[in-house]
Every structure is written in structure tokens, then in C-alpha cells.
Amino acid sequence: MSASATIDFYFDYSSPYAYLASHTIEALAQQHGRTVTWRPILLGFVFKTTDSKPLVHIPLKGDYSMHDLKRTARETGVPFVIPDNFPIGTVAAARATLWVRANHANKTDALVHALFNAYFGNNTDISDTANVLQIAGTCGIDASALEQALGDNDVKALLKTEVDNALNAGVFGAPFMVVDNEPFWGHDRLPVIDRWLSTGGW
Amino acid sequence: MSASATIDFYFDYSSPYAYLASHTIEALAQQHGRTVTWRPILLGFVFKTTDSKPLVHIPLKGDYSMHDLKRTARETGVPFVIPDNFPIGTVAAARATLWVRANHANKTDALVHALFNAYFGNNTDISDTANVLQIAGTCGIDASALEQALGDNDVKALLKTEVDNALNAGVFGAPFMVVDNEPFWGHDRLPVIDRWLSTGGW
Numbered sequence: 001m002s003a004s005a006t007i008d009f010y011f012d013y014s015s016p017y018a019y020l021a022s023h024t025i026e027a028l029a030q031q032h033g034r035t036v037t038w039r040p041i042l043l044g045f046v047f048k049t050t051d052s053k054p055l056v057h058i059p060l061k062g063d064y065s066m067h068d069l070k071r072t073a074r075e076t077g078v079p080f081v082i083p084d085n086f087p088i089g090t091v092a093a094a095r096a097t098l099w100v101r102a103n104h105a106n107k108t109d110a111l112v113h114a115l116f117n118a119y120f121g122n123n124t125d126i127s128d129t130a131n132v133l134q135i136a137g138t139c140g141i142d143a144s145a146l147e148q149a150l151g152d153n154d155v156k157a158l159l160k161t162e163v164d165n166a167l168n169a170g171v172f173g174a175p176f177m178v179v180d181n182e183p184f185w186g187h188d189r190l191p192v193i194d195r196w197l198s199t200g201g202w
Numbered sequence: 203m204s205a206s207a208t209i210d211f212y213f214d215y216s217s218p219y220a221y222l223a224s225h226t227i228e229a230l231a232q233q234h235g236r237t238v239t240w241r242p243i244l245l246g247f248v249f250k251t252t253d254s255k256p257l258v259h260i261p262l263k264g265d266y267s268m269h270d271l272k273r274t275a276r277e278t279g280v281p282f283v284i285p286d287n288f289p290i291g292t293v294a295a296a297r298a299t300l301w302v303r304a305n306h307a308n309k310t311d312a313l314v315h316a317l318f319n320a321y322f323g324n325n326t327d328i329s330d331t332a333n334v335l336q337i338a339g340t341c342g343i344d345a346s347a348l349e350q351a352l353g354d355n356d357v358k359a360l361l362k363t364e365v366d367n368a369l370n371a372g373v374f375g376a377p378f379m380v381v382d383n384e385p386f387w388g389h390d391r392l393p394v395i396d397r398w399l400s401t402g403g404w
Contacts, residue, residue, distance in 0.1 A: 050261045059252045060374035064387055074404050172262035185266055188390035202276050
């Protein structure tokens with residue numbers, strides 16, 4: 001594999017562990033001469049395949065996860081709130097990201113961080129399309145053009161393809177990273193990716 | 203909390219991530235002046251509460267987990283095979299461990315490692331009571347006395363109590379560690395425990 005190959009970062013904007021990972025994945029990639037490809041998906045579709053459900057809806061595991069998320073955020077210094085509306089549908093945010101990635105690629109990083117930080121850092125409900133458009137505007141993206149794009153069949157197809165590709169890549173949760181065909185699931189695998197890229201794998 | 207407080211290590215002998223963690227948890231505890239209390243439970247009962255199921259029975263996640271387990275074992279140098287019979291019922295192994303812990307405490311460490319290593323290191327089916335007894339014998343435990351104990355109502359009650367205590371402590375998977383009332387789930391949280399004990403928490 002070329003050292004310039006990207007790290008595929010599969011995520012749902014409603015995943016708090018993906019949010020935490022979004023704060024460090026680019027620095028990690030850069031240390032190894034890699035870039036990050038943001039791949040927003042809809043975990044709801046994925047969970048149908050795996051007969052799974054959102055963390056917070058699982059007894060005991062949900063409570064632990066909230067505790068662990070807050071603890072991890074404190075250790076890493078990433079601002080983190082559990083949003084009032086959580087989990088949420090993220091179709092608009094995902095479609096917006098894919099449209100920007102396809103048409104204004106140099107603004108993708110900014111949009112991903114702005115959407116994630118709005119939701120988990122500032123309790124802004126990004127299931128609301130109006131909020132997605134407003135946030136996109138702050139990233140220098142034409143909100144009117146984006147609004148029109150969100151209803152386009154081509155953009156809907158982009159997201160469907162991204163979800164299908166994710167399932168084909170074995171993605172069942174978020175964050176899910178693929179580096180040189182090697183899969184890594186979970187925020188806690190970031191240091192493993194670091195060691196994997198440092199050593200060339202084992 | 204006293205610095206001599208133990209680390210509660212909840213596990214099912216059928217959990218491969220708990221097996222991997224069993225190889226390092228004692229050294230981690232010792233570094234911080236702690237000991238390990240082995241708490242064998244039955245994840246089957248726990249999964250009923252959380253409407254969950256064994257990793258290998260979950261589409262995509264099962265395949266990934268097998269890959270990740272082998273990768274983790276290679277990195278840490280722990281011998282690891284996926285046993286022919288997996289997952290298994292571990293009632294006999296769990297009861298044996300609790301009886302030994304209650305009556306021959308100084309042999310508990312040896313028994314836990316011998317059972318885990320037989321199963322995940324050597325593909326020995328420890329759902330078979332005869333194998334549990336044979337392995338206990340290699341640890342200097344009286345196999346006849348243990349065989350009798352496995353049918354005792356008192357020993358059955360020990361396991362029921364241990365599972366109930368685990369659920370009350372919020373345990374939903376394995377390995378699950380509790381240190382000074384702080385819960386940590388998963389093999390990947392071992393370095394977090396290390397930092398938690400080094401810093402006094404955050």
C-alpha cells in the first residue's frame with residue numbers, strides 16, 4: 001500500500017465515540033503521512049443487519065457507556081455534553097457531508113467538525129435540517145445550494161452507496177476505521193492504529 | 203479508598219477478551235499495590251438482562267472480533283486459539299473457581315490461569331466437568347472433593363450470588379473490572395485503569 005493511502009473513517013453523527021475520535025484521527029493520520037476520508041453513514045441501517053441497537057437503549061451497557069464517555073472526554077480534554085435529543089437521525093447531516101465531499105472537498109473537514117462539535121459540544125440538534133444548513137453556512141458553504149442538494153436523488157444515492165460500501169467493508173458500529181484493508185472498530189483502537197502504522201503491522 | 207483494595211475482575215471462562223486480560227491484570231494490579239479478585243460469572247444470565255448475545259453470534263461484529271482477537275493476541279504474545287467448541291457453558295468451571303476461592307484461596311490464581319489457558323491456549327473443552335477436575339488436579343486441588351462440591355447447593359448458591367452481585371455492579375460483559383467503585387469494561391480499558399491508578403483518577 002502507498003504511504004499516502006487514506007484512513008477511511010466510518011461514522012454516524014449520532015455516535016459519541018466517533019465524535020471523540022474525530023478530534024484526534026487527523027493528527028494520528030498526519031503522523032503517518034496519511035489523510036482521513038470522512039465516511040458518514042446511518043447506523044440505523046447497519047443495526048438492522050446486525051440486529052443491534054443504539055448503546056443508550058441497552059440496559060446496563062447504556063449507563064456504563066455514558067459514564068465511560070464522560071470519563072474519556074475529561075481525560076482527552078474534548079468538550080462533551082450528552083445532547084437533550086439523543087440519539088438522533090442524521091440523514092440530513094450525512095447527505096450534506098457527502099455532497100460537500102463530492103463538490104467542495106476542501107470544506108469537508110471543516111463541516112464534519114462543525115456538525116459534530118455543534119451536536120456533542122454545544123447541544124445543537126443536527127437532526128434539524130435548518131441547523132445543518134446554518135452550520136454549513138459558517139463553513140463557507142452555500143446554504144441555498146446545499147438545501148437544494150439535500151433533496152436530489154443523486155445525493156440520496158450517494159448516501160445509500162456509502163452505507164452499502166460500509167456494510168461490504170464489514171462496518172457494524174462507529175467509529176470504524178479501515179487502513180490498508182485492516183479494520184479497526186472503536187475509539188479505543190486509535191492507539192492500536194498508531195502502533196500498526198508505526199510498525200507496519202504484525 | 204485503601205491502596206490495598208482489590209481489583210474485581212468479572213469474567214466468563216468463555217470470553218476470549220477476558221482470557222487475554224487474565225494474562226496482564228495481575229501485573230497491572232501489582233504495579234499499583236493492588237491484588238485481583240477473580241469473579242467468574244455466567245454471561246448467559248447477564249445477556250438475558252441486557253438482551254444481548256455472544257459476540258460470535260452477531261453478524262459482522264463476530265467476524266471482526268475474531269480478527270481483532272487474533273491481532274491482539276499476536277501483539278501481546280499470548281497463545282490463542284479459537285476453540286473447536288466455542289462459546290461454551292462454563293457452570294462447572296465457575297463453580298469450581300468459587301469453591302476454591304472460598305476454601306483454598308491460595309490456589310485460585312493457579313486454577314483460573316490453568317482453566318483459561320487450557321481452553322483458549324490449548325483447545326481443551328472446559329465445559330466438560332471431567333476436564334475441569336483434571337485441570338484442578340494439576341493445580342494441587344483435591345479433584346474428588348471438588349467433584350462433590352460441584353453438586354452442593356452451597357456452591358450453586360455461591361455462583362448465583364456472584365452473578366447477582368455482578369448485575370448489581372452493572373456488569374454486562376467481560377472482562378469487567380471494578381476498581382475503587384470505578385467500572386471499566388473490556389480488554390482495551392486496561393491501559394485506562396493503569397492511568398487511573400497512576401493519577402488517582404480524573
